[in-house]
Amino acid sequence: MNDAMSIPHLIMNASTVVQLVMLLLTVGSILSWVVIFQRTFMMRRARKAHRGFEDRFWSGVDLNELYREVPPEQETQGAEHIFRAGFREFNRLMPKTRSPQAILDGVQRSMRVAWSREEERLNLHLVFLATVASASPYIGLFGTVWGIMGSFQSLSMAQQATLSTVAPWIAEALIATAMGLFAAIPAVVFYNRLSAESGRLLGKYEDFAEEFHSILHRNLQGRSDAGGA
Amino acid sequence: MARRQARVGYGVPTLLAVGLHVLVLLFSVISLPTREHEPSASSIVQATLVSTETVTDQAQRAEEARQRALARQAAEEAAAQEEQRQAAEEAATQEAQRQSDQAAEEQAREAARQAAEAEAVRRAEEAEAETRRLQQQRDAEAEAQREREAEAQRRREEEAAQQREAEEQARREEEAEAQRRREEEAARQREAEEQARREQEAEAQRRREEEAARQREAEEQARLAREQAEAEMQRLIEGADERVANAQQGQQAANDFIALVRRAVEQAWRIPPNISSGATAEISVRLGPSGELFVAEVSRSSGDSAFDRSAVQAVEAAAPFAELRQLPAGVQRDYRQFNLRFRPGDVR
Secondary structure (H helix, E strand, O other), rough: OOHHHHHHHHHHOOOOHHHHHHHHHHHHHHHHHHHHHHHHHHHHHHHHHHHHHHHHHOOOOHHHHHHHOOOOOOOHHHHHHHHHHHHHHHHHHHOOOOHHHHHHHHHHHHHHHHHHHHHHHHHOOOHHHHHHHHHHHHHHHHHHHHHHHHHHHHHHOOOOOOOHHHHHHHHHHHHHHHHHHHHHHHHHHHHHHHHHHHHHHHHHHHHHHHHHHHHHHHHHHHHHHHHHH | OOOOOOOOOOHHHHHHHHHHHHHHHHHHHHHHHHHHHOOOOOOOOEOOOOOOOEEEEEEHHHHHHHHHHHHHHHHHHHHHHHHHHHHHHHHHHHHHHHHHHHHHHHHHHHHHHHHHHHHHHHHHHHHHHHHHHHHHHHHHHHHHHHOOOOOOOOHHHHHHHHHHHHHHHHHHHHHHHHHHHHHHHHHHHHHHHHHHHHHHHHHHHHHHHHHHHHHHHOOOOOOOOHHHHHHHHHHHHHHHHHHHHHHHHHHHHHHHHHHHHHHHHHHHHHOOOOOOOOEEEEEEEEEHHHHHHHEEEEEEEEOOOHHHHHHHHHHHHHHHHHHHOOOOOHHHHHHHHHEEEOOOOOOO
């Protein structure tokens, strides 16, 4: 392998279209890695926060105290967000209606909205990762096909086509495919991993919402029984 | 609190992603050259060149070139001398020619002078004859006067006296005329002689100058010829040096050629089965001028005749090596013989 076949040399000598494809793929790869790192850190923190909140929630602390712990203007995330949304709705509806069913419906609705927001937050940019994962090989393939077309056009003017005259062109064209795969493979792997993580977290949030709902339901049931008795 | 840090920024991930790509790029740039340095261990035919060219040969050849240059220089010097001699001879003949010309010229000039003198003499004689004739006439007239004196003595005497006087005057005038003519003639002659002498001198001067110029020119030519000969010799010596340098360049060209030969032979080689990996055979190859195979023979056997035969057959199958013609013409001759070492290695 001589100097003419080194990868930087091949990239420099490629045609403009192939170079644009390579640039696009490089940008896509960098952005997808930015997303991968950002989502990974974010997921890890969300998981840690969820574990901490559950510990506090089930430690037997008074719910009013837990609610007042954080000032209402500060935005919260994860299960805490769901809890605050539901508890706020519960406190607002309590003085207005006597019907436990109406209160529970309102609480459930507000918790579903909060859960939906959390889902949106967790899955942010994961679609971009999926796009890179599925489109990069095709973009790379396009660059390769274009490069090989150019190489054959140049080859038609050559006097004799030996392997050594064809080889640099093919290698140059194949770099585009290699870069497409280089961008796509981590994107695929991390998209699956991150979406699984996000699904798991959302499932935990859903479980928490159900549990909180059942706690409120129990609370209301006891109160109406006490009121009725 | 962990809850406060829940929002993750994009700065650190961007840095990480860019760093990752730079790392990958560095790996692709750095690791490739190191891989390049690995020798191709799968090379199964090792060709070693048996060069017929040696350093002493080169020195000898340079020496020969120098001697040739010296011989050529001597020949050129001889030629220059010959030329000079010819020039001298030519000058001598020219000189002789010129001298004969000069003699002829002098003769002509002499003749002219003599002719002028003769003319002067003739004129003088003419003048004398005239005077003589006048004298006779005068005598005759005096006679007639004496005869006529009787008829008209005094008048005639007077007339005669008058006539005599007139004649005397005419004679004097005639004489003066003749004298003047003679003087003029002499002056002209002197002048002519003077001019001829001056011309002769100028001619001699010019001849001398021309002679000197010719001499100088001949010397200049001889000097130029000498310088040329020296430059020629210098060039020849330099050429010999260049040939030594060319031999080194030819070495590289031959290495390329040998690599081509080796590749062709490798492709044509069918290794017989059951050969120990340490077996090594050397095949001596001799090529014709256009790369065709003259001889391929086993110069060092591996001990296994089948292996040796396969190696010879590989060389025969790979021939002719037309790439030999692409070598520099000067080194083709030296690389028509080489050895090929065959060893199976770990490639089967």
